[in-house]
Amino acid sequence: MGTDFDNGITDLNLEDIARLSGVSRSTVSRVVNHHPNVSEITRRKVLEIIERYNFKPHPAARALASQRANIIGILIPHIVSDLFTDPFFSILLQGITTAANSVNYSPILWLTSANVDESAFYDQVFNDRLADGMIVASATVNASFIKRLDQRGKPYIIIGRPFTAYEQSSYVDSENEQGARMMVEHLIKQGRRRIGMITGRSGLTSSHDRLQGYISALQHADIPIDMRLITPAGDYSDASGYTGMKLLLHHRIDAVFAANDVMAASAMRAIKEAGLRIPEDIAIGGFDDMGISRTTEPQLTTVQQPITQLGDYAVRGLIDLLEGRVEPPYQQMLPVKLIVRQST
Amino acid sequence: MGTDFDNGITDLNLEDIARLSGVSRSTVSRVVNHHPNVSEITRRKVLEIIERYNFKPHPAARALASQRANIIGILIPHIVSDLFTDPFFSILLQGITTAANSVNYSPILWLTSANVDESAFYDQVFNDRLADGMIVASATVNASFIKRLDQRGKPYIIIGRPFTAYEQSSYVDSENEQGARMMVEHLIKQGRRRIGMITGRSGLTSSHDRLQGYISALQHADIPIDMRLITPAGDYSDASGYTGMKLLLHHRIDAVFAANDVMAASAMRAIKEAGLRIPEDIAIGGFDDMGISRTTEPQLTTVQQPITQLGDYAVRGLIDLLEGRVEPPYQQMLPVKLIVRQST
DNA sequence: AACAAGTTTGGGAGCGCTCCCACAATATTT
DNA sequence: AAATATTGTGGGAGCGCTCCCAAACTTGTT
Structure with a gap:
């Protein structure tokens, strides 16, 4: 199969790694996924080869086989101008992506745009099959939006408690x-x-x-x-x-x-x-x-206001929902703190 | 296979659609991908079923088979504070995502974060196997960065002409x-x-x-x-x-x-x-x-400065590189315009 | 009417994983 | 020492597509 450059990415696959380390494809898979039932000797042997060739499993193959892509969608359905004047969203985005990366999830981004048909945009978002779940970073969600979210059948978390249906929907918000x-x-x-x-x-x-x-x-x-x-x-x-x-x-x-x-x-x-x-x-x-x-x-x-943590909790909550560790609704109110400076 | 809700997403696959419309899997695939060699009658028949069941092909399966995920990475390796004070990046992000969506690509996002180990972050970015190519939204790229980019072997476009090696690297910039x-x-x-x-x-x-x-x-x-x-x-x-x-x-x-x-x-x-x-x-x-x-x-x-268009050109250029329509380096300088108001 | 060339369609193989089941190796009990 | 439980390993099937090749059907030409 592929060739390796020093430190570059290789296009080896599980089978190649298996052959190189003298075990089966299944065993390599177990090592990669930290499955417990692998002997210490085998694990080390395989890890050595994996590291030597800088092997990373093919995400699409993994997603297809496991039906989980390790991708979360971030929807910021906010009018353009808000995005620019208020750094809130930038900080939030930063918090979300950092949290996602730390648990090996990739964030995909949906931003509304002034000169694009809104309903087409939402059709695209709600029909997306790539993301396992999504984080909605806006509190301007109404009942029909939440309905579509629910109907989509995939887990979601709203940043900012919504006005409607908030007893049933999952959200993370500040106090x-x-x-x-x-x-x-x-x-x-x-x-x-x-x-x-x-x-x-x-x-x-x-x-x-x-x-x-x-x-x-x-x-x-x-x-x-x-x-x-x-x-x-x-x-x-x-x-x-x-x-x-x-x-x-x-x-x-x-x-x-x-x-x-x-x-x-x-x-x-x-x-x-x-x-x-x-x-x-x-x-x-x-x-x-x-x-x-x-x-x-x-x-x-x-x-x-703990903006970064808002993103953090949203990601962690979403993944808990995704992996079935908690049942929706997932709801978190994060504490805030008075910072007294010279203006009062 | 799956059941359909009104307007909801279904989990039907090509095979199901094929059976429902009385043709083969291959034919459905051709219809979905706008392949020319399909008779008008067949095409219509299949499209009707696709629409009725709101069928969307499974992205991971498609990515695995075609070795193209239709995902572009957006890397903003900028120090945090810049992101917040300067709306430039928000607008750019908006332009990139909008352009990407319009050609059926999903943008995945990488943002540096203050409290995360930088080299680990870059390892993650450069070892990513998900994105077909990437857009680097920062001009603070040095020679070694570009080297890693090249060594990665996937197409990339830098927003903002770099100082070093700019004769060989692909970029989009304003005049x-x-x-x-x-x-x-x-x-x-x-x-x-x-x-x-x-x-x-x-x-x-x-x-x-x-x-x-x-x-x-x-x-x-x-x-x-x-x-x-x-x-x-x-x-x-x-x-x-x-x-x-x-x-x-x-x-x-x-x-x-x-x-x-x-x-x-x-x-x-x-x-x-x-x-x-x-x-x-x-x-x-x-x-x-x-x-x-x-x-x-x-x-x-x-x-x-045409910030949105910067994103637009970057996306289009990247996809041209991806689909082999142009050879790197892809370089575009976009025109700017003097806007006279009352301050002069 | 016979053939060539083009168009349309179907099926097989394969992409690179996961997950299950069966079997092998080892540890534990009687 | 034999029987049983436990841990470790391999291989098959399958996820849902694409892409190639061959077969079937058209159309045009002599």
Whole structure:
């Protein structure tokens, strides 16, 4: 069969390795798959040959025979612009791919694109036969989406608790509500009373939950909710943070909680432009704890969300489902942490 | 074999479809693969069954038999932080996946990660047997990297011309030098003479070429190069644009060219903070034409780089290599375009 | 009508694995 | 020492395709 280059890849197969090490194809297979019933001597002998020739089993053959491709699909059905302004997805992607690689799975990627027919795209995704299971990295999933997911018959995990049918579906999410409450309680403890909120994109449970946390913290402190202090049109983008803050500045607030760091940073710009000091005149808190929160002036108090771990748990959960170790729904809420810096 | 749900996926195989439509396995295979030698009547009959049962061929079986998996690897060996601050990679990723999907290829993703052993990661990537070819989305490739790429024996395309061995390797890149020259010539035409430059990350041909374009435009206009007007430590990041601009402000410049939009935007902040007007006191130009260039105040004059098309060409080129339609090296330089807005 | 050339179709072999079953070798018990 | 349990090994069948070759059917030509 194949020839070997020094250190290059070879196209030997199991049979070749078997012949070279004087055992049968089955035994080599057992060695490769860490099957227990192989004598130590044989194992070593075979491993030596495998290493010498840098043999790797052919993934397609393996997938065909075992009906498992060791491939997970990553679906990011997000509108393009979000992907660019919010590093959340990049970090998440990184977490997912790293976790997948560490357990010998390959991630295949599906991204929606502006100039491609959406329904054709989803047909493609849902008819895919390559991936054993999939991770949906968006919380904008509705009931019909989940239905298609279920109907597909393969395991899946959603990153971000969906609004609908969340009792039955598998997801991994951060404790958004609790994080928001911690932040607002912290602001209250600093003596702030007129606390505004710049909300996230509507239609996402993360936005909903963070708003909920804000409300519940105020209620617990017996501070009445003033609807004018809650911006209606935030969407996690830089621009919406800036304009949201401009609006809030009309209501002489003494603190503001932005639903993510990106908006907090642009809100800080608006505050400074208005000639106010942070945190003396207005304290500000964000959410996510991404790189940006350490580069603002002053550094931003925020809620740390374990984005990488979100990917990690999603991958591990998916594989547990795939290998039948757990039954769906697989649901995980990951803890968040208040990071106090100079902006509050 | 399998049962069919309405609209769901089925696990029928070629043989089943053959039986259901009264032909042989081979004929169904020919229909699926658009082989010409099938009579129109047979083709229609088979297609009807295929559609009724929503049959899709099993990718692993196909890959095993044909020795082509229809999978391309995307390698982004970039340091983490770049991925987040610069939307370039997100857009590129989007372009690549969209192009791949449109020709029925699945993209698998490799991202480096901070807390993972780098050499183990590369071993994994270079030993991968799944992908038919790969796209390397980073210009920080050195000679030994290209050597491994070549030694792997599978087609590859680098996004961004590499410094070393670029005569032999396949790449797709934008006309960075020409774009930079166009920008600086434009500034000169506007009457600017003391033009500063905020450079990109060193070690990338894109930074090198944009700087080259800046220099050549000045030379053609007989404006002497003043090294003090070239920031040494730019790296395409928001922070480096800001600090770079602060430095340039000591040299009473009347224009500045930033090697990307991200840095241009933060440089604009620095200019405003210094109490200067854009473009009256200082004109500023960027590079990339990403979303950000339209949200700055004033809107940013920039060089439009066809990022999505970069991905597109890379995919098409790779597949041409894969299918033997062209011989390596495949090299494409894509045109750029000056977009004049209010900042100059 | 007979033949050549082209078109359409079917079946076999094979891609490189996994997984099962049968058998061989060894260890444990009586 | 023989019988039994345990561990280790080999080979066959099969996963669902592609691709080649041969057979069957068309069509065109003399």
